[in-house]
Amino acid sequence: xxxxxxxxxxxxxxxxxxxxxxxxxxxxxxxxxxxxxxxxxxxxxxxxxxxxxxxxxxxxxxxxxxxxxxxxxxxxxxxxxxxxxxxxxxxxxxxxxxxxxxxxxxxxxxxxxxxxxxxxxxxxxxxxxxxxxxxxxxxxxxxxxxxxxxxxxxxxxxxxxxxxxxxxxxxxxxxxxxxxxxxxxxxxxxxxxxxxxxxxxxxxxxxx
DNA sequence: ACGAGGATGCTCT
DNA sequence: GAGCATCCTCGTG
Numbered sequence: 072x073x074x075x076x077x078x079x080x081x082x083x084x085x086x087x088x089x090x091x092x093x094x095x096x097x098x099x100x101x102x103x104x105x106x107x108x109x110x111x112x113x114x115x116x117x118x119x120x121x122x123x124x125x126x127x128x129x130x131x132x133x134x135x136x137x138x139x140x141x142x143x144x145x146x147x148x149x150x151x152x153x154x155x156x157x158x159x160x161x162x163x164x165x166x167x168x169x170x171x172x173x174x175x176x177x178x179x180x181x182x183x184x185x186x187x188x189x190x191x192x193x194x195x196x197x198x199x200x201x202x203x204x205x206x207x208x209x210x211x212x213x214x215x216x217x218x219x220x221x222x223x224x225x226x227x228x229x230x231x232x233x234x235x236x237x238x239x240x241x242x243x244x245x246x247x248x249x250x251x252x253x254x255x256x257x258x259x260x261x262x263x264x265x266x267x268x269x270x271x272x273x274x275x276x277x278x279x
Numbered sequence: 280a281c282g283a284g285g286a287t288g289c290t291c292t
Numbered sequence: 293g294a295g296c297a298t299c300c301t302c303g304t305g
Contacts, residue, residue, distance in 0.1 A: 115297070123297070128291070142290070159298050160287030166297090179297060198300090210298050256297050 074099070074108075074240040079228040081237075082150035086169040086176035090116040091267050093167075093178055094249060097186065097238045100216045107188035107216055109206060110242065113181040113268040113275050115254045117166070119174055122259035125156070126175030139175075146175035151228040153235070155213075155220055162210030165218045167227065167237070181209045181255070181266070183216075184274040192216065203273040244269060252279050 074097055082089055093114050100107040117124040126146040129139040139147045145154045146168055154166040154177050170176035183206045185192055192205055192215035199205050206212040213219070218235065227236045247270075254266045255277065268275045 117297075125290090125297085156297090157287095157289065159296060160289065162298050164297065181297085208298070254297070258296085 074238040076230070077151075077228065077237040077239060079149070079151040079226075082167060082169050082228070083171055084150075084169065086116040086118050086178060087265065089167075089169045090114040090178045090265070091249065093180075093237070094267055094269055095242045095244045097240055097242075098180070098183060098216065098235070099238050100188075100218070100235050101233050102191070102217055105188060105191055107191055108186040108238075109183035109212070109216065110186055111180060111182075112184050112272045113266070115179040115181055115267070116169075116265040117177045117179065118265070119170070119176055121263070121265075123254065123257045123261075123263075124175065124177070126177075130175065143175065145224050146177055148172060148224070149226060151226060153218075153222045153225045153227055155218065155223040157220070158210065163213045163219050164209045165213050165216075165222075179209060180212065182207050182268070182274050182276045183212045184272065185215070207274045208276045255279070 093111050096111050098109050126143045129143045149172050150168050152168045154168055155163050158164045166177040166179045168177050195215050196205055206215045222235055250268050250270050251264045252266045253261055253264055
């Protein structure tokens with residue numbers, strides 16, 4: 072089946088809806104003549120009034136009239152742009168910006184299932200033996216798909232951007248196959264169930 | 280399978 | 293200076 076790029080409208084909605092609907096969608100990554108694709112199996116929502124969101128302190132300042140700047144400025148910008156940031160000084164994490172411009176929000180892509188270009192992904196992660204460990208975490212999938220800081224702020228909805236975008240191929244998930252849980256690895260707002268994953272999928276990072 | 284500990288650099292206080 | 297949306301290695305079971 073032909074896969075179609077997700078438009079900006081898809082992302083210009085509330086973050087939780089986008090996080091849920093991204094499950095089962097594809098990430099397409101073209102590196103030269105090489106096409107990689109992977110199905111999204113785990114996401115997390117990060118909201119405007121959410122202490123775990125990188126935009127949180129900028130939101131406080133915004134109420135005093137100070138404009139967002141630095142790392143989190145992208146989160147206040149156009150929906151459907153990439154937000155890529157360095158975590159623990161070592162790993163790049165791939166998010167997509169949500170909500171209307173002016174309202175911050177993002178969905179973290181936490182795990183994917185490789186569809187095309189598995190051998191290329193393996194070259195990016197040469198020490199990995201077990202297939203499911205190739206892309207079962209946000210840092211891992213960024214390495215496997217070659218997603219780094221050069222993509223931060225890039226509009227993924229524009230047709231001219233052929234290197235990285237989201238697509239729909241008609242794959243559907245029944246609601247009983249979607250699991251909701253607390254987000255992983257955070258200390259703030261840990262009781263909010265804003266993580267979503269596909270039940271029994273071997274590429275999900277951890278079962279919790 | 281699972282838990283502890285270390286690597287490493289940016290952001291915020 | 294503390295904290296951090298992680299991953300890998302090495303131990304044990």
